[in-house]
Amino acid sequence: MNKHQLVQTLRNSNGLSKQEAEQVVNLFFNELSDSLIRGNRVEIRGFCSFFVKKYGAYTGSNPQTGKKVKIPSKKLPFFKAGKELKERVDR
Missing domain, CATH: 4.10.520.10 (IHF-like DNA-binding proteins)
Structure with a gap:
């Protein structure tokens, strides 16, 4: 599964728009990355x-x-x- 497929799955399972699903996925990965950068x-x-x-x-x-x-x-x-x-x- 790639990022696009994850957005599609989130979109289909929760009735979100494509833009909303992309925001959720991007927020998750950005926060994960930022936390690792801080050493957490x-x-x-x-x-x-x-x-x-x-x-x-x-x-x-x-x-x-x-x-x-x-x-x-x-x-x-x-x-x-x-x-x-x-x-x-x-x-």
Whole structure:
């Protein structure tokens, strides 16, 4: 399912206009993103949690040349499925 299909499903199941459904979906994703940017964990009980992992800088090597390369620190978003979601998918 992509974002457009989610908007359509929300629209059809709740009698919303296309614009209203898009606003709801955009609001959800914007708030989720903003919360992760602030370093907060987002938990949707029974479904999943989103969080940010921080990685420190390290020295790597370019596989083509073998040269040492400094890799800067970074933050990456992660998704962890909740227990109920895991059980539903496994059925």
